[in-house]
Amino acid sequence: MAHHSEHRIILVSDGTGETAAQMTRAAMVQFSDRHVFFTRYKNVRTADQIEAICEDAATHKDLVVYTLVSPELRAYLANLAREKAIPNIDLLGPLLVRLASYFGYEPKSIAGLLHDVNERYFERIDAMEYTIAHDDGRDLSGLDKADLVILGISRTSKTPLSMYLSHHGWKVANIPLIQGYQIPKEVFEADQRKVVGLTIDPENLATIRRARLERLGHDQGADYADPENVNQEIEYANEIFARNRRWPVFNVTGKALEETSAEIMKLMESRRLAPGQSPEGAAPGPSGSCVPKSNMLPANGASAPTKKTRSGKKKKPGSKSKKR
Known part of the structure; x- marks a missing residue:
């Protein structure tokens, strides 16, 4: 891989991306001599969004770090990254697989649950x-x-x-x-x-x-x-x-x-x-x-990049794509 003065890490998440950001920054403390900048793509929930992100990452073979709860989207991103020789790290997938094996049932695979908990x-x-x-x-x-x-x-x-x-x-x-x-x-x-x-x-x-x-x-x-x-x-x-x-x-x-x-x-x-x-x-x-009378006294009281289709028109992130 060709070296350039700055490295870019692309964070991909179906939620806020905060989990990926925190974990990656914690790991980067061990590589403090490297100049790295981050691009975060939040609320990524379609194959079209992932394809557009991978096209972006393939230009300089940027590292893609992702936290996606959907097994289909994780698999799609991993396959694209392999095809385009994009270095990538699945932070959430292996943990979900191991937890499913430990508890004996599949995860909910619902995006954004942690964000909802944090908000409350x-x-x-x-x-x-x-x-x-x-x-x-x-x-x-x-x-x-x-x-x-x-x-x-x-x-x-x-x-x-x-x-x-x-x-x-x-x-x-x-x-x-x-x-x-x-x-x-x-x-x-x-x-x-x-x-x-x-x-x-x-x-x-x-x-x-x-x-x-x-x-x-x-x-x-x-x-x-x-x-x-x-x-x-x-x-x-x-x-x-x-x-x-x-x-x-x-x-x-x-x-x-x-x-x-x-x-x-x-x-x-x-x-x-x-x-x-x-x-x-x-x-x-x-x-x-x-x-209720019984209760009281009476009255006193950054989004994913767009991807061009074959016709040359831009497709919005989040629009449905054909099944692959």
């Missing part, structure tokens, strides 16, 4: 980072990006509920209701269909607060856990929810996080407001029949 993973990470940044009213900017805005007085499970939902890919902002303080105007600028309230039984809340004071080593008789003060805070929150009847209110008394989360997700999904859903033109306003 990074969406969850993004949701968790957003939720942490918007915990307890810490950051009121960007509420328009929230999938859910939770309001409630102290110890109504706002933070644990928010974090639990974020692990399911929800961007959640939670804001405390504090007696004597106005609700931030940013709450009213957000999509009102995504705002929910939390409430709790006064006796249950007083018990939770006393337990917290005990863990912190504070006086259990402080105003924070005083039954009268607790009642006043709950009444204050209920008055706010009554004035904003578009906000559904969930009672968390005696409920596990999973139960309350399921109720909220069910409601938002019925409104087509869950992450990944597209609202069907519903205007902000009373939820009406969308609200």
Whole structure:
């Protein structure tokens, strides 16, 4: 093979090509004295695309590294590479064959599955980072990006509920209701269909607060856990929810996080407001029949190159070819 100043490695994948790129670059660390540049062809899923790529690679006998889940496409590329004397490496094929033998059944051979998994993973990470940044009213900017805005007085499970939902890919902002303080105007600028309230039984809340004071080593008789003060805070929150009847209110008394989360997700999904859903033109306003009554309190609350055909016309990548 003739040597030239720079070597080219062509990466071919039926997905994003990230697997081929990462593995090849990891191996190239051992050949750091060589100047190499990469060409990546993504979403390669037809014989026409492979033929065009091989014609491109044959010019300088560039190395082709490929990750294709389809056994037919792998075989077609390997045969073309052999015919045109193109050096090539099948990164995925041997592993799939060995795994099929080990598990006793054939692989799914569906392209792009890893990319889908990675996308969901990074969406969850993004949701968790957003939720942490918007915990307890810490950051009121960007509420328009929230999938859910939770309001409630102290110890109504706002933070644990928010974090639990974020692990399911929800961007959640939670804001405390504090007696004597106005609700931030940013709450009213957000999509009102995504705002929910939390409430709790006064006796249950007083018990939770006393337990917290005990863990912190504070006086259990402080105003924070005083039954009268607790009642006043709950009444204050209920008055706010009554004035904003578009906000559904969930009672968390005696409920596990999973139960309350399921109720909220069910409601938002019925409104087509869950992450990944597209609202069907519903205007902000009373939820009406969308609200499951049993769940809530009543109303207050680089592409492959083109290949020329025999007629001289260009054929687009991805167009169907005759069976070979």
